[in-house]
Amino acid sequence: MNPDYRDAIYQAVRRIPAGRTCAYGDVAKMAGLPGRARLVGRALKELPAGHTLPWYRVLRADRTPAFPPGSDEFERQKKLLQAEGVELIGTRVPKACFGFIADEDFALWGPKPD
DNA sequence: GTCTTGACTAAGC
DNA sequence: GGCTTAGCCAAGA
Numbered sequence: 369m370n371p372d373y374r375d376a377i378y379q380a381v382r383r384i385p386a387g388r389t390c391a392y393g394d395v396a397k398m399a400g401l402p403g404r405a406r407l408v409g410r411a412l413k414e415l416p417a418g419h420t421l422p423w424y425r426v427l428r429a430d431r432t433p434a435f436p437p438g439s440d441e442f443e444r445q446k447k448l449l450q451a452e453g454v455e456l457i458g459t460r461v462p463k464a465c466f467g468f469i470a471d472e473d474f475a476l477w478g479p480k481p482d
Numbered sequence: 483g484t485c486t487t488g489a490c491t492a493a494g495c
Numbered sequence: 496g497g498c499t500t501a502g503c504c505a506a507g508a
Contacts, residue, residue, distance in 0.1 A: 393491060403490095403491080
């Protein structure tokens with residue numbers, strides 16, 4: 369198999385700075401896969417054991433976790449985000465902590481990975 | 483080869 | 496704010 373897209377997604381997620389979150393769609397764009405948000409979900413679901421990927425920085429387009437509130441994964445994501453200074457407001461993260469497709473962020477992140 | 487599923491998104495009501 | 500519908504594409508059965 370040659371899951372090149374998956375590696376691209378992993379790299380994209382890894383580039384998300386601490387204290388920041390972004391949507392699956394944003395990660396997909398950054399990975400060179402615009403519109404493949406669901407592929408990001410698949411890739412994250414199939415993360416290898418021992419990974420250090422900040423998957424918890426990836427949220428849905430509405431700034432809510434992909435997991436139902438109260439679930440183990442939801443609580444874990446919430447805890448990890450809070451540890452980085454991103455406190456969930458109810459089930460959502462602050463707008464200021466979400467997204468990276470902006471002039472400043474674009475200059476910081478660059479048009480594409482190396 | 484076809485059908486179902488999915489850590490999704492956007493648009494419409 | 497929420498729910499429904501349609502579109503999307505790869506993996507697994």
